[in-house]
Amino acid sequence: MTGNLLEPASVDDLRTQLSGRVVTPSDGDYEDVRNIFNAMIVARPQLIARCADADDVKAALAFARNNRLEIAVRSGGHSVAGACLVDGGLVIDTRPMNHVAVDPERATVTVGGGTSWGEFDRGTQPYGLATTGGRVSTTGVAGLTLGGGSGWLERKHGLACDNLLSIDLVTADGREVTANEQENPDLFWGLHGAGGNFGVATSLTFRLHRLPEFSIALLLWPADEGRSIAGIYRDLIATAPDEVGGGMLYMTGPPEEFVPPHLVGQLTCGVLVTYCGAEPALREVAAPLLAAAPHGQVITNIPYADLQCMLDDPPGFRNYWTDEHLRELPDEALDRYCERAYDMVVPSASQYALLPWGGAVTHGRDWPGFNRATPWAVHPLGLWEDPADDDRVIGWARDVRAAMRPWSSGDVYLNFIGDEGTDRVVAGYGEENYRKLARIKAEFDPENIFNRWHNIHPAR
Template sequence: MASVLDSRLLTDLRAALTGDVIARGDDAYDEARTVFNGMIDRRPKVIAQCVNDHDVAAAIAFAREHGLEIAVRGGGHGVAGTAVNDGGLVVDLRRMNAVTVDPEAGIARVGGGATFSNLDRATQPYGLATTGGRASTTGVGGFTLGGGSGWVERKFGLACDNLLAVRLVTADGRTVLADENRNSELFWALHGGGGNFGVATEFDFRLHSLPVIYIALLLWPAEAGPDVARAYRDFMAAAPDEVGGGLLYLTGPPEEFVPAELVGKLAVGALFTYTGGEAQAKPVIRPMLELGHAGGMLTELPYAELQCMLDDPSGFRNYWSAEYLDGFPDPAVDLFCARAHDMVVPSGSQHALLPMGGAVARGSADLPVPWRAAAWGVHPFGMWEDPADDARGRQWARDLCADLKPWSMGAVYLNFIGDEGEERTVAGRGERNARRLAAVKTEYDPENVFHLNHNIAPG
């Protein structure tokens, strides 16, 4: 096709959609094609800002008729930037972000383009919540379809463990409903299998009572890291399911709770989340409070406020990876802490260790989320401004994962990695699930129309 779509074809597409159609040269084009990772600079031919299932089906049909690769955009947070493509069509779901809550049934119905800000703000007035991303700007759809790991997962399970139903538009334009009784194999695949089966336009989630959440973010100078990490490891080994959070190296932010000597410097922090109030939380986390932190913040707040309080700014250059561990013995602690000094500082990067277990480990082993059995997740989350730091940032993330390989269980959470090759993609879903996932793919997308986002090839 021509580098710019014929105006007549665009007129036809605009007539077919209730939502907006944005093409190269339009005033809104650059903003519409921008995603979270500032490294991504792709230029699709057309962006279809859909408002309903009919729009989605029409956009898919148009793209297929005119030989355009299809990208699907929800939150646009994926580090590989597959929510946008070069020279293709983007099915942009962001206007399909409505959330309705049935507090009596404890269910939320969520549009496929919603972020966790939309979801959490809708459920908070009822004192209800479900496991969400660790930032409110994360898209609900991609997060859930990849499994969904968040701060309250040890208490409430992964996002996909709370998934009750999905509405999906297929490659041939059909709208199908998937739940335990309808299209059950597809429903199984959508629990961690990813977003390559169609365009998910609506989700139903189970909600849990969570009127408030307590957090404690404790900070120490970087040289205290090995001692803090060992104490944190031992504490979490016996912690109840209500405790979540993580251990992380970070650049000390210019906040009141951060000592002046740590601002702009490499520091080590321990974040504790507790699915309850201060009175219940304080006695539980007291051993960590008694370590003598240099600074920190302890507060009780609504869950929705926690989610947006830790939002990462958009526009920075991003590179992430992950490794999931069976254990975290002293040699692993030493390597983890030593590698933190290779992180880009100052920057928004985080050198994170996340505790698993609890409801995550007790969830169904039948689902395509084999990493749920891990004891720990190591997550180098790189975020910086200067392109000159790209090589250094990537190498730090890769080296950290390589350092911890001796303790790796092999499986990996695909939402935490970009394009790291077919072997890692298979590791994210489990080898024993591969044939079953391929069969589902063959039934719903036999021509592999949706092949981005850690592709599953049809059988």
């Protein structure tokens, strides 16, 4: 365990200081509050401070410091490495801070630090406005954005962090600071990819974009047609307008109405084409894929927020994710990618994605994230139930990385991986950026209190 064993009177004292709740293992809802997306993470904090505002965050930080407790910060709970839990320590749970305030005239939105993307998108959709968010609705806005923020709209509107205008933080010493282009600009730079290394996000303001119409094509084939489809998809993306997003993936065919019986429960090749516009224009863009006679398909206009909910991964699975970025995608690389699909555990909730960057992602500013010129990412996501499959699934994901390494660009999007060591963290930022981030860390968190998410060590 991490930290001292607390006396009940001490815990009661913290309760009196918070507007929100303090949850301990003796509370009936402790497990529900503690559970995170990755069922492999079994850390059991002594306290979960469900913070209602910045004052609650400051009180929880002070309590942890005075009692020598390690802390973790939670917004959505989707960190695959379990950065939002700490065994024996204190979790600052910001989920009660989930307000959404839209300014339609300025096309901006301000949200609380615990807001989920589902709450964000439902709040902006009535105004015909949106910005790049996560690929599922249950991910936390703060965690995804501060790690970069990849999502379906990124080729048109950039990453989530590219649309971040301002952020309010509580730092390790209990200060409330605002970071934007004018205030604390170096900190603002660091928050575009360096995650929760500098403080607890209590409020974030974003630029929004008009999105009056949105459409998707979800297309399925048997796995043995996957190599042919991969080539068509690669060539389609090479000339696709920025309005096109999505990705190719292998998965277990789900028992849905649009999935033909011969694909249900079987290894299946799928392509999701998202389009910032109406269905007729989408069909024109996706014509090469439609000509390949998908065995199952959904092609429709859909509210963007509905897509975000449609692909929600179910909680309760064991998870292992990793990522390899590719500087090019020749035929041999596609051969390797498709071959490795047959090593997946099927049936399972695992997914094996080939994701295109490009478009507005390449136009983003020089934030401390991955190499924006990288055109492709291979992203195996292992999700399974039986602990006996741990070595098999984790081995498969690592083998995928090894197989694709001849074409690797060497960088990595850190939100796509768990704890893979310091070298991978440095690769996620680049060595020069990492050194600058270490100097910023030394200013705002010299004791390295915030050390759970792809830790940046303070410069000495």
